[in-house]
Amino acid sequence: MVMIGGEMWAQLGSLIASFMFLYAIFEQYFPYELRRRLQSYTQKLMNFIYPYIQITFHEFTGERYMKRSEAFMNIQTYLSKNSSVKAKRLKADFVKDRQTPLVLSMDENEEITDEFKGELVTGSYLNHVLDQGKAISVENRQLKLYTNNSSDNWYGYKSTKWSHVVFEHPATFETLAMERKKKEEILDDLVKFSKGKEYYAKIGKAWKRGYLLYGPPGTGKSTMVAAMANFLNYDIYDLELTAVKDNSELRRLLIETSGKSIIVIEDIDCSLDLTGQRAAKKKEKDEDEDEGAKDPVRKKAEKEENKGSKVTLSGLLNFIDGLWSACGGERIIVFTTNFVDKLDPALIRRGRMDKHIELSYCSFEAFKELAKNYLDVDSHHLFDRIDELLKETNMTPADVAENLLLKSVNEDVDVCFENLIKALEVAKEEAGKKAEEEARLKEEKEKEKSAQQDVKSNGTSVVEDVKENGVKENVKDNGVKENGVKENGVKENVKENGVKENGATH
Numbered sequence: 001m002v003m004i005g006g007e008m009w010a011q012l013g014s015l016i017a018s019f020m021f022l023y024a025i026f027e028q029y030f031p032y033e034l035r036r037r038l039q040s041y042t043q044k045l046m047n048f049i050y051p052y053i054q055i056t057f058h059e060f061t062g063e064r065y066m067k068r069s070e071a072f073m074n075i076q077t078y079l080s081k082n083s084s085v086k087a088k089r090l091k092a093d094f095v096k097d098r099q100t101p102l103v104l105s106m107d108e109n110e111e112i113t114d115e116f117k118g119e120l121v122t123g124s125y126l127n128h129v130l131d132q133g134k135a136i137s138v139e140n141r142q143l144k145l146y147t148n149n150s151s152d153n154w155y156g157y158k159s160t161k162w163s164h165v166v167f168e169h170p171a172t173f174e175t176l177a178m179e180r181k182k183k184e185e186i187l188d189d190l191v192k193f194s195k196g197k198e199y200y201a202k203i204g205k206a207w208k209r210g211y212l213l214y215g216p217p218g219t220g221k222s223t224m225v226a227a228m229a230n231f232l233n234y235d236i237y238d239l240e241l242t243a244v245k246d247n248s249e250l251r252r253l254l255i256e257t258s259g260k261s262i263i264v265i266e267d268i269d270c271s272l273d274l275t276g277q278r279a280a281k282k283k284e285k286d287e288d289e290d291e292g293a294k295d296p297v298r299k300k301a302e303k304e305e306n307k308g309s310k311v312t313l314s315g316l317l318n319f320i321d322g323l324w325s326a327c328g329g330e331r332i333i334v335f336t337t338n339f340v341d342k343l344d345p346a347l348i349r350r351g352r353m354d355k356h357i358e359l360s361y362c363s364f365e366a367f368k369e370l371a372k373n374y375l376d377v378d379s380h381h382l383f384d385r386i387d388e389l390l391k392e393t394n395m396t397p398a399d400v401a402e403n404l405l406l407k408s409v410n411e412d413v414d415v416c417f418e419n420l421i422k423a424l425e426v427a428k429e430e431a432g433k434k435a436e437e438e439a440r441l442k443e444e445k446e447k448e449k450s451a452q453q454d455v456k457s458n459g460t461s462v463v464e465d466v467k468e469n470g471v472k473e474n475v476k477d478n479g480v481k482e483n484g485v486k487e488n489g490v491k492e493n494v495k496e497n498g499v500k501e502n503g504a505t506h
Ligand SMILES: Nc1ncnc2c1ncn2[C@@H]1O[C@H](COP(=O)(O)OP(=O)(O)OP(=O)(O)O)[C@@H](O)[C@H]1O
Pocket: 175, 176, 177, 178, 215, 216, 217, 218, 219, 220, 221, 222, 223, 224, 337, 338, 397, 398, 399, 401
């Protein structure tokens, strides 16, 4: 390093001052055209003397520089890893597991020189940097769990549409209890998808896949999403639909997701009024009700409800397989639900939700996996009894697992299995009682129904008489459409005869 003394400082100061003075004159008195020419010649001269080219990668790209460049991140990762040996100023980061507690990388504004086969940088070197960068970031990657922010917080300094935390769910496919065959099928499907970049391009499909996970509560739907993320090393975007105001917000959220990710909408049946039947029912209700007749409290409640999400079924369908959904690729979309029958068929047809996976009550095979995981036991004399009981009654893997958890130092394997057997027996007894009760209720209902039918059949005969006399004649006389006549003819007749209006219009 060169030391600069006091005298030299003075000289340097006057040199800078003269330069500034000359530059000001140049700016002021040289016409713009001349200045431009002079600058371009200087550039040419520089290029002649200086043999290097400069390639700039911007950190942010896209419209208004909103999107972080993937190439930039890969290069950064590559340089960080390969240059930390040479650089003098280093930056340290923590990564989740303890085997690699510290990741060292180059500090801001630190410069280093990298060598690669002495080749032209635009050729294989850049590709090498990008590929290596990607590979290193996969290796060091911490999975992230994102959740969408309300759009009120989308703008302003450092605001984002998604917030994230480090994803640390320990679930894996090894710990997930389900039939081996089914599990292997899912794993195969996932592997095929994650390696299918060329295949999807070849068949002309966007590189994404939809999974519908359905089954009763506590059968492992959410656990499976976590296992998928851990298996594929993908981030999770947990999309809370009720916080999304409308379809265009939904689209913007989608654009902001990165590749190698699972986008999950949990309990899709509860998130929105997307179910076929409910939509029909609502229409019916609206038709029935006169606006003015609604009581004010209810009106207000409905207004509040409407203020929430305006995402529509078609908006969601577009989110899944519209043109925007192909941006980026390598995304898995997962819906979970407890009531698959309630969903609109358009939402879950193949092609949108490519794979439907039912997660059901605990089978003996699933129980054995849980026993192995929780207690390290492959076989036990109580297994036969458990097998029998599991066939006779329904218990979710969550409940079975709860019984297999060692809760105190006094508990051992035998106690756990005995507890499970007790719980299964209780469940069986309760299910039996419930079935009896249901059968009794059904019987009562049927009795009631047949009694009502008796009453009705007497009633309708009167109405039919009325129809015969009133309506048909009217039709003939006036030549008016039957519908219109019914309204006038029947209702009036009914009133005269004292029969209920409902009965009459049947
Ligand atoms: N198949 C399974 N294998 C292993 N553990 C399971 C399984 N199913 C459930 N569990 C256990 O039960 C708990 C609840 O499961 P999970 O949250 O995945 O259920 P879910 O199907 O998502 O329920 P919900 O419909 O209420 O969201 C988990 O913490 C997990 O430990």
